[in-house]
Amino acid sequence: MERERSIEEIYNEYMAEIIGDGAENETLREAMQRARAAYRANLKRALETFPESVQYKEKARKIKEYSIDHLEELIERTMESVRRNHGHAYLAKDAEEANRIIAEIIGEPKKIVVKGKSLTTEETELRQYLQARGHEVWETDLGEFLVQIRGARPMHMLAPSVDLTREEAAKLISEVTGKELSPDSIEEMVAAVREFLRDKFTSAHVGIAGANAISADTGTLFIIENEGNIKLAASLPEKFIALVGVEKIVPTLDDAFHMVKTTWRFANYMVPSYLHMISGPSKTGDIEKVTTYGAHGPREFHLVLLDNGRIELSKNPDFKEILYCMKCGACMYECPLFWIAAGHFGVRYPGGIGALWDAFIAKGFKEAAPAVYTCAICDRCRVRCPLNIDTARMIIKLRAILYEKGYAPDVTKQVKTKLFKR
Amino acid sequence: MKVVLAGRVNLMHTGQEDVLESIVSLMGKLGVDLAFIQDEVVCMEASINLGISDVAEELFREFKDKVEALKPDVVVSAYAAGVAKWAREVPERYGLRLSVPYIHLTEFFAEELERRKPSLKPFPHRYFLQHGCTLGRKLGRYQAAREVLSHIPEIEVIEEDYPTAEIEGLDPAVFNSCPASWLNFTLPELGEYAKENYVLDVLVPRKPEFAGSTCANGHYGIRQGLEIAEIEDIKPLYFTQILDQVWR
Numbered sequence: 001m002e003r004e005r006s007i008e009e010i011y012n013e014y015m016a017e018i019i020g021d022g023a024e025n026e027t028l029r030e031a032m033q034r035a036r037a038a039y040r041a042n043l044k045r046a047l048e049t050f051p052e053s054v055q056y057k058e059k060a061r062k063i064k065e066y067s068i069d070h071l072e073e074l075i076e077r078t079m080e081s082v083r084r085n086h087g088h089a090y091l092a093k094d095a096e097e098a099n100r101i102i103a104e105i106i107g108e109p110k111k112i113v114v115k116g117k118s119l120t121t122e123e124t125e126l127r128q129y130l131q132a133r134g135h136e137v138w139e140t141d142l143g144e145f146l147v148q149i150r151g152a153r154p155m156h157m158l159a160p161s162v163d164l165t166r167e168e169a170a171k172l173i174s175e176v177t178g179k180e181l182s183p184d185s186i187e188e189m190v191a192a193v194r195e196f197l198r199d200k201f202t203s204a205h206v207g208i209a210g211a212n213a214i215s216a217d218t219g220t221l222f223i224i225e226n227e228g229n230i231k232l233a234a235s236l237p238e239k240f241i242a243l244v245g246v247e248k249i250v251p252t253l254d255d256a257f258h259m260v261k262t263t264w265r266f267a268n269y270m271v272p273s274y275l276h277m278i279s280g281p282s283k284t285g286d287i288e289k290v291t292t293y294g295a296h297g298p299r300e301f302h303l304v305l306l307d308n309g310r311i312e313l314s315k316n317p318d319f320k321e322i323l324y325c326m327k328c329g330a331c332m333y334e335c336p337l338f339w340i341a342a343g344h345f346g347v348r349y350p351g352g353i354g355a356l357w358d359a360f361i362a363k364g365f366k367e368a369a370p371a372v373y374t375c376a377i378c379d380r381c382r383v384r385c386p387l388n389i390d391t392a393r394m395i396i397k398l399r400a401i402l403y404e405k406g407y408a409p410d411v412t413k414q415v416k417t418k419l420f421k422r
Numbered sequence: 423m424k425v426v427l428a429g430r431v432n433l434m435h436t437g438q439e440d441v442l443e444s445i446v447s448l449m450g451k452l453g454v455d456l457a458f459i460q461d462e463v464v465c466m467e468a469s470i471n472l473g474i475s476d477v478a479e480e481l482f483r484e485f486k487d488k489v490e491a492l493k494p495d496v497v498v499s500a501y502a503a504g505v506a507k508w509a510r511e512v513p514e515r516y517g518l519r520l521s522v523p524y525i526h527l528t529e530f531f532a533e534e535l536e537r538r539k540p541s542l543k544p545f546p547h548r549y550f551l552q553h554g555c556t557l558g559r560k561l562g563r564y565q566a567a568r569e570v571l572s573h574i575p576e577i578e579v580i581e582e583d584y585p586t587a588e589i590e591g592l593d594p595a596v597f598n599s600c601p602a603s604w605l606n607f608t609l610p611e612l613g614e615y616a617k618e619n620y621v622l623d624v625l626v627p628r629k630p631e632f633a634g635s636t637c638a639n640g641h642y643g644i645r646q647g648l649e650i651a652e653i654e655d656i657k658p659l660y661f662t663q664i665l666d667q668v669w670r
């Protein structure tokens with residue numbers, strides 16, 4: 001069993017990483033500058049083209065407020081809908097249980113698994129869990145593929161390799177594909193990865209992805225993507241498994257569509273290349289109208305819903321707003337700490353809202369404490385957030401709990417004696 | 423008129439005596455009776471923002487007693503945190519309310535300038551104005567600082583733009599970048615990088631001669647950032663320092 005780290009060890013390790021790999025890394029700062037400029041330019045173009053998107057925010061907030069207030073009821077309804085659609089639905093109480101369920105669905109012996117980008121699978125460390133059981137697991141989103149081959153962790157919610165420059169990417173892809181790639185051609189890099197992964201897709205037994213929203217009434221997953229990797233992962237293998245946090249559930253198909261269009265617009269897209277709606281296994285009724293499962297797509301469809309503290313959090317009036325987050329990543333482009341440290345600001349989830357997710361969901365108060373005290377409480381994320389999530393307010397509230405537990409940084413602990421003379 | 427200046431000790435503690443002197447000098451020019459809080463606690467608002475909640479209520483209670491004993495007409499501060507805390511959090515959390523208005527210095531001077539309409543000397547320089555996060559974004563108060571500066575002849579005020587503000591129907595200042603001054607109270611060694619980055623990313627490309635925040639905490643961050651980034655051709659200047667220079 002792992003030894004519990006002291007708060008000093010946690011701070012020392014965190015500070016060494018956020019300063020060493022983050023703040024002192026000039027390449028990262030440059031990559032972040034480029035990413036921010038691109039984000040703003042793209043968002044401007046998207047909002048100019050679709051000015052009505054500005055109005056999406058209010059309705060999206062209302063949908064989330066309702067959904068989080070009725071979470072347990074919606075979970076039940078979703079599971080019923082999925083089963084009605086001849087899918088399998090599970091509610092995993094924590095990360096360990098979710099991983100175990102998925103490993104059981106995959107079965108023995110060693111299988112090839114192709115994965116789409118999913119923060120929830122990062123939360124449960126699913127890839128590492130399956131690899132430890134001998135499965136060959138491939139991240140197929142380009143950014144996430146780069147994360148996998150360099151043994152790192154995602155640095156942004158939607159752009160996991162946002163910290164990489166093209167020069168670094170070319171070097172990494174050259175190493176893994178054995179091709180000599182120039183940083184001048186991102187197109188060649190993309191083609192090399194496409195060729196490398198094509199084999200994995202066609203031989204994979206299992207496809208895994210997350211989802212951006214689920215409609216409880218129909219049990220439909222909505223998945224936004226641009227690369228087409230999820231299209232393949234959700235179509236070619238025999239089994240498709242989705243691991244999704246329960247907070248992604250909303251009441252209806254219309255609500256789910258509203259949430260995904262808000263997500264992609266504020267994630268700076270005009271429109272994504274693909275929006276998948278998956279409600280069950282592939283099927284056909286073409287012979288005598290007899291529904292038969294396992295046509296061209298997967299024969300099995302499994303939805304693993306992850307609780308991991310979300311249900312309890314949905315009942316906490318001070319912090320339930322954390323669950324409204326759609327993981328669009330917009331706020332990160334405007335965070336002064338993210339600018340210098342990318343996802344090194346955070347543990348499992350990045351940024352200020354990520355610090356809250358780490359504290360309540362992914363890592364616990366103690367491990368998340370340094371990230372909670374990294375936030376500059378500047379409130380800029382709230383104005384960029386399409387849901388107006390008040391991260392700074394919750395950070396301040398959470399600090400009172402952390403301070404009480406002795407998890408504040410030394411400088412903060414000294415304020416009381418040095419400044420307040422108490 | 424009797425005015426209490428809150429946050430005097432914060433200015434001294436952070437080496438911003440030049441800002442304090444300009445405030446005192448201006449109050450003298452206005453002929454107001456300026457009073458200070460006895461044994462004022464440095465940065466007491468940090469008690470809430472940092473989570474030091476075991477002493478927060480006591481600090482705010484003491485502040486109220488000391489301020490009210492001075493019987494001022496108004497409490498002013500160069501810092502935004504006090505204004506914000508007394509506007510919402512303190513009444514909500516502790517049921518405490520000040521019996522006098524507590525406003526930000528930009529608001530105080532905006533009113534005084536409007537009322538007195540003094541003839542000010544020109545200030546022919548490019549001045550970068552940052553709207554402090556708490557006063558601007560959190561309280562939505564931007565206009566007072568703009569009004570104050572608009573009274574000064576020949577000043578060229580530069581503000582940060584934001585490409586989607588107009589489409590979103592928002593004041594661009596709502597997106598003002600932050601020099602991360604609050605990190606001085608938590609992880610200052612990390613804060614240094616954020617401040618330096620603010621200066622290099624936000625200030626330097628806009629080529630101002632002077633720069634300042636509406637909030638003295640943000641202003642301190644800008645000062646520190648300029649020092650860390652070793653930028654000498656942009657000078658930190660708080661708005662009261664400009665006003666004091668141009669007031670005849």
Ligand code: SF4
Binds near residue numbers: 324327330331381385
């Ligand atoms: S907090 Fe808001 S802006 Fe940030 S990722 Fe979540 S939904 Fe997007």
